[in-house]
Amino acid sequence: MEKLSPKERARAEGFFLETGFMTLFIILKLYNKDSTKNEEVKNDLMLIRSRMKYYQKLGLTNESLLSNYKKTEVDILHEDKSHEHIEPSDFLTRNAKTIFEEAVNFFYFYSSKIEIYRDNKIQEIYFIKVPYSEYLDDADKEKFNHQVDRSTTLNKVKALFEETDYLTVIMKFAYYLKTINFVIKLLFNYESFYTTVSFLTVGCVLQGGHTQHSDNAELRDEQS
């Protein structure tokens, strides 16, 4: 074969983000800030571990940085001659720390890990979090947790597969609702607060109404 078809090309270049995630997982598996002597690696690991609580749109808001990247993309991927002697370009020197910090924050925020006990050892397994997963409601998670068939591994996987489409749709829907508009965002983010307030309001109104009614009844009795 000489060239890929457009469909094959789209598929081939579609896994680039997974590459980034898995590169981070390799770094986390290979390097430990307590055992490594390399200062650069230690500093980078501290950057990775100090996770931002809420990942917002990047510090790279200046479009000039992106356009600089396009002009000097050969520059930024300047090949080092040996692993000791690195010759970074000006662009990389100026911006590498920022870009790397943003990059690892992104990849670390959207990934997670579980620990399993196997062969008398605790093993860490890193995985990628699906987009919009932070918007999935606790009620939906609990519903799935209670309803899933856990009789065999195959049934567990099958149940997850069957729910994937539905969960993806509701996560996406929740994301749009919570981010589309400030008012709607307030309404959905503080739903339980409004529920409590409206319950208390209705309670007070009813109580007030009941008190009014009993006062009126007493007044009528006195008059008669």
Next chain:
Amino acid sequence: MSERSQHSGKFRIKQAIENEADVIAIALHNFDMFFDKELKDRYGVGFKVTEFLERIKFYISNPLVTIEQKHICIDLLMRYIATSENKEMTQDLLDGIGFTKAALFLLSDMRFEDDKFSCKIIELLISLLKPGNRTIQRSVFNFFNSNSKATSQLFHHISKYFSLFQKIVSDQKFVSGVKFDQKMKAVELLIDLFRLLCENHFEDMQDYLRVQPNLRQRTNFLELICQLMKQCSNNPINKVYPLFLRSIDFLVEMLQGPCVANQVNLVELNLVPTLTQILRWKMSSTNLKQKMSSQLTITSKSNLVKLKLSRNLDDAQGMSFKVIEESLKGRFRMQNEMVSMLKYKSIVLLNSMLEMMSEQSIVSIIRKELHYFALKKLIIEVFLEFMDRYRGKYVIESLNHVLSLLNLVRSCIHGEAQS
């Protein structure tokens, strides 16, 4: 007759032959339903499909039968599997009749003298195994264990074939020839076959392909593939892309489980520097013309060597300028998307090598050989690509494996609903 009309004519004939084979295959599947009663009523004879298939098996194994006739029989068998409603059942049926064993004996006897026919036999084995039939895998494993002579011969010839291919893959003159395509197809099919043999974490086969306890001369398939990848990475052109993909997929399959012995062996075979080399391949092509023209105007050999064509191109000093220029051209002939995919696959393989790896000596070797700068650069590269394409928005469309999974789920659910 013009060349174009000849080509379209050949294509139509090929389609007609395939359709004919399909018709016969479907008729065989439904023989009991449509023809059996009629045969008995009209002619008073019975016909059993299994007996017919057994005769085909003896026919294929008969040395007096011509290669062309054997080709036709194998085609029919492959169509028989492909048109089956329950592929696994058909594969088990053919294995029960003895086709797996017969195909392996035939492949061993062929000694790869006829590339085309060897490919045909391997294709038959692949259709018996797809997508990972455990019965067939066990059957092949039992064959390897109980037929030492045939297995030894087969592995010896496979090893020889791979060595020959490694020599020609780095030679630019051979790569553009037709014979190379046929040889590459055979190598690709062999790698596919061995990958399918290990599919679904078949531990026995994973160990067997690394070391064969019952054979005097042992072949390490991990070593064969690592050497092949090393050769290909010195001359990364579009043509070897499918070979690269298959090699990495095979290695990932050999590590599934994880298989610790294979993980350790891959590190010992110096696979990590090859993967590091792949991770460092450049993807940008915007300034390519400028870069190429600036490099190609260099006339002295010492300057060319300084450009670091390849760390492993030891005989650069002895090569003429023209050959180096050609290899430099070939070096940039891989499409960006192919480079992107190979980087992804390499990272997946590295993750597989580190999966559940608790031996600190192995981890430290990988850490040493996999340069930290290469990983850091890759993260930055990927992230800037992500910013460029999605403007920092993390959406489902940015994760291809999730999209593929969703499509798979939808097709499964849709298929179930229809049935």
